[in-house]
Structures are given as structure tokens and as C-alpha cells.
Amino acid sequence: MDLIWADYGPHYVKVRKVCNLELFTPKRIEALRPIREDEVITMIQNIFKDSTKPGNVSKVIMLRGHLGSVAFNNITRLTFGKRFMNSQGEVDAQGEEIKAIITNGIKMAGKPNLGEFVPWLRWAFKDENEALQAQDRRLDTFTRIIMEEHTIARKKTGETKQHFVDALLTLQKEYDLSDDTVISLFWDMMSAGMDTVAITVEWAMAELVKNPRVQQKVQEELDRVIGSDRIVSETDISNLSYLQLVVKESLRLHPPTPLMLPHMAGNDAKVSGYNIPKGSIVHVNVWNLGRDPKIWEDPLQFWPERFMKEDVDMKGHDYRLLPFGAGRRTCPGMNLAVNLVTSMIAHLLHHFVWSLPNGVEVKDVDMMESPGTVTYMRTPLLVVPTPRLPLHLYKHVE
Numbered sequence: 001m002d003l004i005w006a007d008y009g010p011h012y013v014k015v016r017k018v019c020n021l022e023l024f025t026p027k028r029i030e031a032l033r034p035i036r037e038d039e040v041i042t043m044i045q046n047i048f049k050d051s052t053k054p055g056n057v058s059k060v061i062m063l064r065g066h067l068g069s070v071a072f073n074n075i076t077r078l079t080f081g082k083r084f085m086n087s088q089g090e091v092d093a094q095g096e097e098i099k100a101i102i103t104n105g106i107k108m109a110g111k112p113n114l115g116e117f118v119p120w121l122r123w124a125f126k127d128e129n130e131a132l133q134a135q136d137r138r139l140d141t142f143t144r145i146i147m148e149e150h151t152i153a154r155k156k157t158g159e160t161k162q163h164f165v166d167a168l169l170t171l172q173k174e175y176d177l178s179d180d181t182v183i184s185l186f187w188d189m190m191s192a193g194m195d196t197v198a199i200t201v202e203w204a205m206a207e208l209v210k211n212p213r214v215q216q217k218v219q220e221e222l223d224r225v226i227g228s229d230r231i232v233s234e235t236d237i238s239n240l241s242y243l244q245l246v247v248k249e250s251l252r253l254h255p256p257t258p259l260m261l262p263h264m265a266g267n268d269a270k271v272s273g274y275n276i277p278k279g280s281i282v283h284v285n286v287w288n289l290g291r292d293p294k295i296w297e298d299p300l301q302f303w304p305e306r307f308m309k310e311d312v313d314m315k316g317h318d319y320r321l322l323p324f325g326a327g328r329r330t331c332p333g334m335n336l337a338v339n340l341v342t343s344m345i346a347h348l349l350h351h352f353v354w355s356l357p358n359g360v361e362v363k364d365v366d367m368m369e370s371p372g373t374v375t376y377m378r379t380p381l382l383v384v385p386t387p388r389l390p391l392h393l394y395k396h397v398e
């Protein structure tokens with residue numbers, strides 16, 4: 001079946017072109033590495049403080065908040081060239097507005113709107129359409145202020161930074177992008193690149209505390225490749241081959257967008273005996289693909305070694321494993337995302353041994369998903385980090 005994006009059109013073709021040719025090039029991903037590393041190191045420092053503060057007798061922490069801060073700061077710095085949260089995790093007024101816009105957007109996207117599937121029923125969804133328009137106005141106002149700030153800064157300094165706001169504002173004419181297109185692209189990045197990263201790392205860490213054998217094996221690799229005199233850098237990742245398998249195995253079992261994004265059937269088609277008329281909205285269940293016993297041996301077991309037997313591609317070339325989708329609408333941020341997720345897990349495991357709180361057993365960890373377009377763990381993961389490196393490596397030098 002020919003699947004196209006639900007919103008595929010000339011506007012979208014331009015967006016993908018600028019993403020592929022300009023925003024997510026290896027050169028820009030590398031140029032933005034210091035931002036990612038800065039955020040990951042801040043996370044380690046905060047986890048260290050959180051778990052060793054005198055009041056925290058049990059040493060238990062909720063990981064999700066720390067992961068969310070990295071994902072949020074990384075994506076806002078990448079997209080808007082700005083940090084809206086200080087190193088204590090306090091968010092300023094603009095940051096609160098961003099969070100509210102995203103939360104509202106995700107809530108609206110997850111709400112079933114029958115009018116989308118049955119066009120003649122659209123008149124009955126007037127309230128939803130009005131809410132969508134109000135959301136559009138809100139993010140439009142916010143983004144125009146940021147765009148203006150950057151235009152003024154660029155005029156003053158004559159300097160163009162690597163983040164997307166400067167990139168897109170300077171490329172706008174060349175790629176014939178309207179202001180509306182640029183604004184919607186910023187928000188695509190924000191909503192697509194924030195929760196997905198935090199969710200992926202939380203699930204991976206849940207698997208790693210449940211599987212101490214795998215955790216220890218990653219730590220042995222980290223000790224062999226990095227040692228304990230320095231911290232990890234993203235440039236080490238290519239030498240951390242077992243860790244890469246861990247990330248892949250985690251994305252097999254826990255793709256953060258289990259049904260990807262809605263696509264549309266480009267032609268009438270028949271799938272497993274069902275008629276799919278042209279124009280139907282179609283979801284691909286990648287969560288189920290990753291757990292299909294016809295495809296995977298012992299599918300529910302967290303076993304990264306399976307990829308030593310057969311190295312399955314996860315970037316859209318092998319339909320058994322599609323955490324980033326496939327085809328022309330595949331995730332444009334996947335290389336950056338894999339770097340960030342792998343680096344976060346590498347730092348977490350290099351700096352700490354992770355265990356479950358006293359009295360909690362492996363079988364008690366709730367591995368159910370919360371419902372929605374993106375699937376967090378239903379119950380946030382509670383864990384105990386025990387430092388394993390010399391103390392001076394937990395201090396963040398700006």
C-alpha cells in the first residue's frame with residue numbers, strides 16, 4: 001500500500017527538503033553537540049545532588065523529571081536557540097508558555113475527532129476546530145516574538161548561530177518558506193523531539209534496572225572504553241557497540257510513538273483481507289511489530305544480544321523494526337535523537353549503578369504504557385542511583 005502523510009502537499013515537500021538538506025545534516029548535528037553534552041552533564045550533576053541530599057534517606061529518585069529537563073532544554077536550545085529553564089530546573093514565563101502550548105497540542109492530537117475519519121461529520125466538531133484555531137493563534141504569537149528577538153540579535157552581531165531559528169530565518173527566501181511554514185516547523189520539532197527522547201530513556205532505564213546483567217555488561221564496556229578518569233563524550237559512542245544494541249532493543253520493545261503519526265492511504269488497497277479505500281487515515285502499529293513472535297525469538301525478553309545474531313536496521317530500511325517510521329515521512333531527527341538518547345544512557349550508567357528501591361522487586365515495576373500518541377510508562381520509574389566514579393566527575397563545569 002502506498003502510504004502518504006495525512007497532510008502531504010507542496011508545503012510539506014518544502015519542509016522535508018529544508019530538514020534533510022539544512023537542519024539535520026551531520027555537520028549541524030555535530031555543531032550542536034556541545035548543547036547536548038552540556039544538558040546531559042547538568043542532568044548528572046542534578047541527579048547526584050538529588051540522590052545525596054541529606055533529607056533523602058532512601059536515596060530514591062524519580063528519573064522522569066531529570067530526563068524531561070534534558071529533553072526540554074535540548075529541544076528549546078536547538079529550535080529557539082534559548083534555554084527557558086535554569087540549572088535548578090526553574091522554568092521562566094516563556095518556558096511555561098511553551099510547555100502549556102505543547103501539552104495542549106498533544107492533548108488535542110490524542111483526542112479522537114471522528115470528523116477526521118468521517119468527513120461528512122465535520123460540522124459536528126465545531127468546538128474542536130475552534131480550539132485548534134485558538135491553539136494556532138497562541139503559538140503564532142509566541143513564536144513571532146522569538147523570531148523578532150533573533151532577527152534583532154543577528155542584525156546587531158552579524159552572527160548566524162547553528163540553531164534552527166537562525167538557520168530557518170536565513171534560509172527562508174532560498175527555500176520559499178512562508179512565516180506560517182517556519183512557525184509550524186518549529187513546533188513540529190518541539191512536539192516531536194521532546195517527549196520522545198525522555199520516554200525512550202525512561203523505558204531503557206526501566207529495562208536496565210530489571211536486567212542487572214545487561215546493566216553490568218554496559219558498565220564493563222564503558223569502563224573498558226572510557227575508564228574512570230574522564231566522562232563520556234558523544235564521540236565515544238561509535239566505540240560503545242553493546243550500548244548501541246541496548247538502545248535498539250529498548251526501542252524495539254518501547255517505541256515512544258507506538259502508532260507513529262497518522263498516514264493516509266494513497267490508493268485503494270487490500271491489507272489482510274480488509275479494504276482500505278484511498279484517503280483513509282492509517283496508523284502503523286510499530287509497537288506490535290516489535291513484539292510479534294512470528295518475527296522475534298522470545299519477543300518479550302529484553303535481550304540486546306539478539307542483534308549480534310542479526311543486525312536489524314532501525315532507521316526505516318527494515319520493516320520489522322520501525323521506531324522512527326519509514327519512507328518519505330520518516331523522523332528527520334533520528335540521527336540526532338539516537339546520539340542524544342545513547343549519550344544520556346551512557347552517562348547515566350557510567351556515573352551510577354542503578355537499582356530498585358528497598359523492598360521493590362523486579363516483578364513490581366509497572367511496565368504498562370500510559371495511553372496517548374506518545375506512551376510514557378504508566379507509573380514513573382523510581383530508582384536508586386549509587387555513584388561509581390571519582391567525586392570530581394559529578395561537578396559540572398560550564
Ligand code: HEM
Pocket residue numbers: 005078188189192193194196197200255256257260261262322323324325326328329330331332333334336337338341
Ligand atoms: C528517540 C527519539 C525519537 C523517536 C523514536 C522519534 C520517532 C518519530 C516517528 C515515529 C515519527 C513519525 C514517522 C512517520 O510517521 O513515518 C517522527 C516524526 C518526526 N520527528 Fe521524530 N523521533 C524522535 C526524536 C526526534 C527529535 C529529537 C526530533 C527533532 C529534533 C524529531 C523530529 C521529528 C519531526 C519534525 C517529525 C515530523 C516529521 C513529519 O511530519 O514528516 N524527532 N519521529
